Amino acid sequence: MSSAKPSPISAGIAPPLLAWYDRHARTLPWRVSPEDREHGVVADPYRVWLSEIMLQQTTVQAVKSYFDVFVRRWPTVNDLAAADTGDVMKAWAGLGYYSRARNLKKCADQVATEFGGVFPQTEEGLRALPGIGPYTAAAIAAIAFDVPAAVVDGNIERVFTRLFEIDTPLPSAKPEITTLVGSATPDERPGDFAQALMDLGATICTPKRPACALCPLDEGCAARVSGRQEAFPVKAPKKTKPVRKGAAFVAERGDGAVLLVKRPDKGLLGGMSGLPTSNWTVRADGKTGISAAPFEAQWRQTGMISHVFTHFELRLEVFHAVVTGTDDYGGWWSASDSLAEEALPTVMKKALASAFPDRF
DNA sequence: TATACGTGGAG
DNA sequence: TCTCCAAGTAT
Numbered sequence: 001m002s003s004a005k006p007s008p009i010s011a012g013i014a015p016p017l018l019a020w021y022d023r024h025a026r027t028l029p030w031r032v033s034p035e036d037r038e039h040g041v042v043a044d045p046y047r048v049w050l051s052e053i054m055l056q057q058t059t060v061q062a063v064k065s066y067f068d069v070f071v072r073r074w075p076t077v078n079d080l081a082a083a084d085t086g087d088v089m090k091a092w093a094g095l096g097y098y099s100r101a102r103n104l105k106k107c108a109d110q111v112a113t114e115f116g117g118v119f120p121q122t123e124e125g126l127r128a129l130p131g132i133g134p135y136t137a138a139a140i141a142a143i144a145f146d147v148p149a150a151v152v153d154g155n156i157e158r159v160f161t162r163l164f165e166i167d168t169p170l171p172s173a174k175p176e177i178t179t180l181v182g183s184a185t186p187d188e189r190p191g192d193f194a195q196a197l198m199d200l201g202a203t204i205c206t207p208k209r210p211a212c213a214l215c216p217l218d219e220g221c222a223a224r225v226s227g228r229q230e231a232f233p234v235k236a237p238k239k240t241k242p243v244r245k246g247a248a249f250v251a252e253r254g255d256g257a258v259l260l261v262k263r264p265d266k267g268l269l270g271g272m273s274g275l276p277t278s279n280w281t282v283r284a285d286g287k288t289g290i291s292a293a294p295f296e297a298q299w300r301q302t303g304m305i306s307h308v309f310t311h312f313e314l315r316l317e318v319f320h321a322v323v324t325g326t327d328d329y330g331g332w333w334s335a336s337d338s339l340a341e342e343a344l345p346t347v348m349k350k351a352l353a354s355a356f357p358d359r360f
Numbered sequence: 361t362a363t364a365c366g367t368g369g370a371g
Numbered sequence: 372t373c374t375c376c377a378a379g380t381a382t
Binding site: 310 | 367
Binding site: 099154 | 378380
């Protein structure tokens with residue numbers, strides 16, 4: 001932990017940054033524009049919260065269509081609380097990090113039942129809710145409630161490590177950065193300040209080839225002055241991804257229906273639908289493949305797919321069999337003509353596409 | 361502090 | 372093809 005003091009530089013960030021934001025703010029479905037805010041439009045905490053959860057480790061482009069679907073289908077937190085959890089998981093399918101969807105639903109339930117549908121307005125109150133960590137609590141407090149909270153996301157880490165040439169590797173530098181951001185955050189328009197820093201990081205102060213010539217903070221940026229902007233942020237070295245092997249099983253009924261199962265709520269792809277699979281924790285030398293089939297049948301390998309998760313690469317053998325009988329083996333038979341519309345994680349869609357190259 | 365947790369787009 | 376990485380959180 002550092003004890004960085006309010007510096008003249010940090011105190012001077014807000015005015016030029018907000019002036020830049022007034023001209024260059026991105027237009028986003030969940031955002032109140034600086035102009036509208038000036039005219040008294042206030043943010044909807046539900047939309048701010050929903051967007052912040054979706055945006056965790058996820059690009060703006062990927063979030064947009066999901067956000068539109070969610071707010072149209074569930075316009076308020078009470079609507080989301082009243083929704084069926086399975087429907088929420090289905091609506092989230094493809095967006096990734098599925099624990100976010102489970103916690104989203106838990107959080108909505110809690111806000112609806114404990115707080116009458118009204119979100120807490122303090123960082124501390126927000127932080128206590130499922131799926132809301134230090135970043136999201138600060139972001140919601142600032143953007144929805146104009147609390148001068150220190151909002152620190154990946155963009156802001158990059159901007160500040162450059163402004164102050166912070167050479168401590170991330171994530172160790174986080175406390176130091178948070179202190180500096182706190183000193184730079186103005187009492188007026190703290191939400192716009194946070195969003196301005198994120199827009200700056202996304203459009204000007206980019207990871208590669210930052211457009212310093214267009215930056216409103218270039219004169220106060222230590223890295224820009226020394227020409228070392230691309231040397232920041234310093235990051236801890238990454239670990240190599242291990243390879244795991246596994247098998248997925250496409251059981252096809254005579255009418256073309258395919259057997260699907262619901263995965264356990266915890267762990268990888270938790271709570272999502274998918275094909276029956278082996279465990280993926282085994283290494284390449286472990287017992288896997290056809291021996292992990294959910295039941296006996298004339299399994300034939302039809303393909304092999306590769307899928308890269310955050311912390312490992314998966315090589316999945318895909319087996320197919322035509323089966324008879326009415327047993328659902330704890331899952332359900334998904335009809336042939338609607339299989340392509342099933343809400344499945346991407347890795348499962350890949351496996352199906354491998355077994356049915358004509359249908360996907 | 362370290363690890364688990366998805367996906368798709370950019371360069 | 373490959374590496375990086377995008378508004379992080381939970382444990």
